[in-house]
Amino acid sequence: MNTDRRDGDPAPTEDPAAGAGSGDTADGASEPDPAAGQEPGAAPGQEPASPARDAEPTGAGDTPEAPAPVPGQPLAPLAAGNTRTQDGDPATPSRGGAGHPDAPQAAQTVPGPDAGSTGAQPEDTASGEEPTAPRRGAEHPTAPQAARSAPGSPTNAVAEALAAAVRAVESGERSAASFFTEAPRPARKAAPARPPRQAAPAPTPAAAPRIDAEGLAGVREVLAAGGAPESLAVPVAEALGEQAAEALREDPWQLLAVPGVRPEQADGFARALLGPEAGPGDERRARALTGRVLERAALEGHTVLEAPALRAALARHSVPDPDEALQAAIAEGTVLVFQEAVEPGPGGPAAPAPQGEDEEVPVRLLLGLDRCAMAEESLADGLGRLISTFTAGPEEWEPAAAAAPSASAAELIRAAAAAGLVTHSGGEAARAEPAALVAAARALGLRACAAVHTEDGRRRLAESGDPEAVTVAGLLSGAEGPGRDEDGALALDLLAVLDAPQLDVETAAMLVESLADGTRLVLSGDPAVLWSAGPGRVFADVVAARACPAVVSRTPDEGPIGELVSGIGVGELSQPAAPGKEVVIVPVRDPGEAVHRTVQLVADSIPRAFGVSAEHTQVITPGHGGPAGTRALNAALKERLNPGPGRFGGFDPGDRVAYVPAPGRMLPGTVTGAEQEGLRLDCEGSPVLVPRERVAETVRHGWAVTAHQAAGRRWPAAVVVLPGDAASGLTRSWIYTAFGRAERHLSVVHGVEQALPRAVAEVPAKERTTRLRGLLQAQGRPSE
Incomplete structure (x- = not known):
């Protein structure tokens, strides 16, 4: 099913010929969940066996996406006559119908590598600066962290010993206490007096570094040599800094630092630059993929991964020796190691309890990115x-x-x-x-x-x-x-x-x-x-x-909607008494009928029967792609409610939009106009000017959104669309959230048959x- 990636993110691009759509995870890649031990559906570079839709991972939220630039073409400017794709999104290249079934909140990213590409183009992924966690000092209770070093150096030997110790602890050959050098922290009794804080401005989204023309020219030259589109120059420069060209030339796999670039695309780029030297066992490739797996895990909501899950994910990327890759990552300081007691019972992984005083409590080893x-x-x-x-x-x-x-x-x-x-x-x-x-x-x-x-x-x-x-x-x-x-x-x-x-x-x-x-x-x-x-x-x-x-x-919670949602929360789906038609089920047979009935409900039925205008009715669907995803629904709703040529970068005054200024934040708004500097919006009563270069990645039509985008808000009326191809990805938490967005009236466009009660009863949120x-x-x- 089609899910949003992180609340409020603009819809990823999709191949119109991909049938039900392409199942993108948070960064757009049709990759298995690293924490779930899922196997890929095809070898790198091959087309997956089955089409799916743009999937929303566990941590789906309002995060901007960077649509894949078309090789050789500039991004669409904010000028009269700008064309849009037929689903209403800015013109973007098609994606190869690669994907996995959606998993709305639960991040059930079913395997299937992305379609291969001769050039490195970004996936449909979220962009924008990640918030930085405050740090409480250089120390932390982790295993020793090796310094950066060259192969064969003493610090590399430390890293090798560290990775060997990880394997020994997992196999039971060594105790966890012999591996972790720091004693457990004592319980906190009373905090000592804290030194005065230095008054500092509260955090604001970090601005992208300014790259001079000469630096961008060097990046474009390297990209061209590797067969990648020049439109990646600015994202590469922002990700790698002032020395981006040199860094990319020395290590082509650093292209994976750009949001949206897939591993097979980075591999093709590296082969074009390095020739036969660019093999699957290259140390640089393994290091980049290790960081990427952990970044993807963070997008799925994980703060750490168990060591076996990380090694398995690297193996799925054809890394010949995942243990060696882990050593290098630890030596580079990009991976931190932790131990955690495995406690039996709900909420923790099952493990046998120790039988005697001398027997150690079982532990699991966890690996994570520094920032998380x-x-x-x-x-x-x-x-x-x-x-x-x-x-x-x-x-x-x-x-x-x-x-x-x-x-x-x-x-x-x-x-x-x-x-x-x-x-x-x-x-x-x-x-x-x-x-x-x-x-x-x-x-x-x-x-x-x-x-x-x-x-x-x-x-x-x-x-x-x-x-x-x-x-x-x-x-x-x-x-x-x-x-x-x-x-x-x-x-x-x-x-x-x-x-x-x-x-x-x-x-x-x-x-x-x-x-x-x-x-x-x-x-x-x-x-x-x-x-x-x-x-x-x-x-x-x-x-x-x-x-x-x-x-x-x-x-x-009172009323029929409150009764319905409360039941869903405890795993029960019942038909509440709704004498005022507060809850209406609209059965449909296919996605085309779902789109037709949704437009009819928003434009005619709900305003006429309940006095709620289309402006105050929100459509919620499991994801962005597919025949009944946000893009298809927004295109149909725009044609009915605010038709126009899309003369301002695909938008017209009066269009409802979802604006994503930073990861995790989606602001509903309305287009009020445009000028040379960018697109003007009214977001919940506040005027906003979106710079023209940010429009494509931060603004989408907003008559229809996903449940993650809708979380934290309610509308007088909501229409929840459940097309048939969404059945496999429904979870109780997604249904609970979507149904609970309605205050006075809820219409459910229902095409999933028994999958709805089954999801409510049997599929809670994924851990x-x-x-x-x-x-x-x-x-x-x-x-x-």
Whole structure:
């Protein structure tokens, strides 16, 4: 099925001749999930056996994509008469119908390498700067990290010994304690006094480096020599820096650093530059592929991979000696090694318990990228700091709890009064409970604030009782909220973060690091919705770690839609009583009929029957490609609702769009015009000018979006489209999220027959491999 890659990302390009579409994962490659041990469906360079659709990985979220440039052609300018493809997206080259079935949120990236290509072109992938996790120092509890070195050097010998030790621990020949040199960290008792923070501006998306004309000319020359399109010059220069030409000439596989370039394309580029010297066992190739596998795992939501999964992924890329590749990656410092106890029971991998005192607890070895690993370390330390530095103040909370609007709100107020970290789980109606908490804290004289992920979330929280809510992005940037104190911390005594399942580890680490010692933090959200766009599963891991009080709301969502969604959350799909036709099922036989009925519902039936205009009705479909994906639906909806020639880079004034300014953020908007500098939008009441060179990768039509793009928002009416080819990729969390976007009316264009109840009952969200739960649990264990 067709899924979005990360919430809000513009649709990837697709070959119109590819039947159901091409199953792209987060970076556009039709590759197996590295953590799932899936086998590829074809050898590199061969066409996969079966077509699929543009797939959304586990971490699908609003992230911009870079459409593949057409060799020899410039990107379409913002000029009158610009053509669009028939699905309404900017003209892009076709993709070879390579792919895998979609997996909406669960990242079920069924194998099948991408179609080969003579030239290196980017895949349909997300682009934009990744947020950088705050670092708490150079040290971290990992295995020794070898310095960069040449083959045969002493540090390389260290790396070889390290990799051998990894294999020995996994096989049982050696104990984990003999491999990891640092003793376990003692439980956190009381945090020492922290040095004053240096006041610093909150994080903002990093700007792409400016590359001079001479540098770009050198990159174009190298690309031309390798048979790659010159249109890759700017992405290559941005990825590799000022010495991009020299770096690419010395190591052609560094082309994989460009979002969207597939391994077989980089192989072809390397062969063109190096000739017979470019073999599958080249050390440079193995090193680049190791980093790529871990980057792909991060796009799928994993912060780390188990060592066997990483080796298996490298083997699928025809790396002759995956162990040697792992050695090189460790020596380069791009891979960090961790141990984690394997605990039996739900939420952790099954393992036999030790039989005696002398028998070691089984462990698994985990490998991860520095940025993900350090973000998770920083987040765990920050949460532990908030727990350990909290001291109850003189405030009298009991009268506020007694006056709370509900029993669940009272329970949340009492929990927050007594702890520095609290989790709160509940549905849409439960949003009033953290609002009541923030109001109570303010009444007691505390500096309290509630943060949400979207402007629509702020609207809904205002309706629940807190008109002063801010967005997480605005709070971190300093554009919203109380600002920072003289030490650089947020000037808050209590922060409630709603829609907490949307927090990835990097954003969460920045947020927690911005809180002063002793600040109360409440993480509130619906545990049944899709997880974050970026790596990690912060909210689920904090809840599972049981490191803090957990409040579960008893406030049910009302009405037929609330009843339907609540049942889905516990694995039951039932037909609610809907006397006002709040929920309508529209059966269809094929994708063509699904598109026709969707347009009819949005343009005619819903406005006539419920008084909800097309502007306030959102179409949600499992993915971007295919005959009933976002592109096909947006093309049909534009033709009906706002026909026009697409004179501004494929857009016309009045077009609904999905604008993705940064990874993990999608802003719904409307085109208001264009000028020489770029495209003008109105995004939720704020004017936005999108630079012309960024339009193709950050703006798509938005009448139809994916569930990940829609997460965190609700509309008066929603039309969820479930075409037949989406059946294999449906999960409970995807269905729960999509159905829950409707406030007053939900229409389900239903073409998946029994796959819908089967997914609700049997297919929960796919697990992500993370360390946060274990790190938090380790903080609570007594030191040895």
